[in-house]
Amino acid sequence: MRVFNFSAGPAVLPEAVLKKAQEELLEYKDSGMSVMEMSHRSKVFEDILNKAESDLRDLLQIPDNYKVLFLQGGGHTQFAMVPLNLMINREADYILTGQWAKKASEEASKYGKVNIVASSKDENFSYIPDLSDLDISEKADYVYICQNNTIYGTTIKNLPNTKGKDLVSDVSSMLLSEPMDVSKYGILWGGAQKNVGPSGVTIVIIRDDLIRDDVLEGTPTMLKYKTHADNNSLYNTPPCFNIYICGLVFEWLKDLGGLDVMKKMNEEKAAILYNFLDESNLFKGTVRKEDRSLMNIPFITGDEELDKKFISEADNKGFKNLKGHRSVGGMRASLYNAMPKEGVEALVKFMKEFEMENR
Numbered sequence: 001m002r003v004f005n006f007s008a009g010p011a012v013l014p015e016a017v018l019k020k021a022q023e024e025l026l027e028y029k030d031s032g033m034s035v036m037e038m039s040h041r042s043k044v045f046e047d048i049l050n051k052a053e054s055d056l057r058d059l060l061q062i063p064d065n066y067k068v069l070f071l072q073g074g075g076h077t078q079f080a081m082v083p084l085n086l087m088i089n090r091e092a093d094y095i096l097t098g099q100w101a102k103k104a105s106e107e108a109s110k111y112g113k114v115n116i117v118a119s120s121k122d123e124n125f126s127y128i129p130d131l132s133d134l135d136i137s138e139k140a141d142y143v144y145i146c147q148n149n150t151i152y153g154t155t156i157k158n159l160p161n162t163k164g165k166d167l168v169s170d171v172s173s174m175l176l177s178e179p180m181d182v183s184k185y186g187i188l189w190g191g192a193q194k195n196v197g198p199s200g201v202t203i204v205i206i207r208d209d210l211i212r213d214d215v216l217e218g219t220p221t222m223l224k225y226k227t228h229a230d231n232n233s234l235y236n237t238p239p240c241f242n243i244y245i246c247g248l249v250f251e252w253l254k255d256l257g258g259l260d261v262m263k264k265m266n267e268e269k270a271a272i273l274y275n276f277l278d279e280s281n282l283f284k285g286t287v288r289k290e291d292r293s294l295m296n297i298p299f300i301t302g303d304e305e306l307d308k309k310f311i312s313e314a315d316n317k318g319f320k321n322l323k324g325h326r327s328v329g330g331m332r333a334s335l336y337n338a339m340p341k342e343g344v345e346a347l348v349k350f351m352k353e354f355e356m357e358n359r
């Protein structure tokens with residue numbers, strides 16, 4: 001029996017996608033083999049890759065002067081690739097809204113001067129600081145944000161005023177949850193395992209002029225965006241099966257009506273849980289209201305023992321992976337695209353029952 005899986009990542013995938021992959025597992029179309037078994041240089045795989053890219057371009061309306069790369073190495077590799085490729089003046093501005101932004105800034109500081117131009121560390125990253133008039137450094141090669149903070153459940157809803165500098169955004173836990181204006185970014189990138197597909201593929205969307213040859217000295221070939229851009233993500237063997245699954249998710253999203261429809265569905269789902277948290281006498285959200293994420297929703301009872309009891313009883317009822325990240329404590333429900341509305345409704349129903357029994 002499939003459960004309601006609230007994991008932050010790797011996370012729930014659409015059932016229709018898994019079924020399709022199951023149908024095609026032994027033999028993809030009439031190729032006589034599984035996608036896992038075919039050459040990445042074959043025509044049939046090239047079609048899978050090109051279709052995935054063109055569907056993603058449709059979904060996000062990616063302008064022609066942006067490249068789409070399907071890479072490996074996860075988010076942590078992007079923490080290094082961004083400075084290696086962009087930090088030409090050896091200086092960059094980072095906005096600290098949580099652990100992932102912090103890790104990215106620490107990695108970048110190996111290569112140059114990192115300025116923290118805003119931070120919400122003072123209140124355990126439970127809000128987004130005002131980003132409208134930052135002290136952007138004259139020499140900064142880019143401004144870096146983590147747009148949806150998976151651990152803390154905040155989202156940057158108004159992009160920073162970068163004063164002309166290129167914006168680099170980690171959108172790992174919100175990519176394809178809503179429409180985005182790609183033209184506002186220099187680079188946006190996301191690990192697929194949160195809201196898009198299986199772990200093992202990272203999607204990078206990068207403006208042409210940032211694909212440079214004059215990267216930092218000593219940059220490995222594999223960590224140059226240009227290597228992958230020049231070779232249509234086929235410089236070496238890409239994560240073929242994972243890209244195929246991402247492609248099925250893109251088709252699923254297009255069939256649903258695209259990202260406007262997805263956004264509405266996500267807003268509806270999140271409202272079910274947030275409305276309950278706002279009226280509950282037992283559970284409460286941990287994030288400032290205007291900064292709340294549609295994707296990751298942390299909440300607590302205020303009593304650690306009761307949190308534990310809740311997580312364990314929820315688990316027994318088939319509500320899985322609700323334990324919060326250790327730096328926030330309590331619970332966290334991730335309501336990615338593939339989480340059905342029924343899952344959130346059932347969770348809230350269970351929370352109400354738990355509240356009645358434990359007041």
Ligand SMILES: *Cc1c(COP(=O)(O)O)cnc(C)c1O
Pocket residue numbers: 009073074075076077100146148149150170171172173191194
């Ligand atoms: C999970 C996550 C990461 C880390 O990704 P890995 O693929 O595990 O390296 C980075 N940023 C955000 C926002 C994440 O949610």
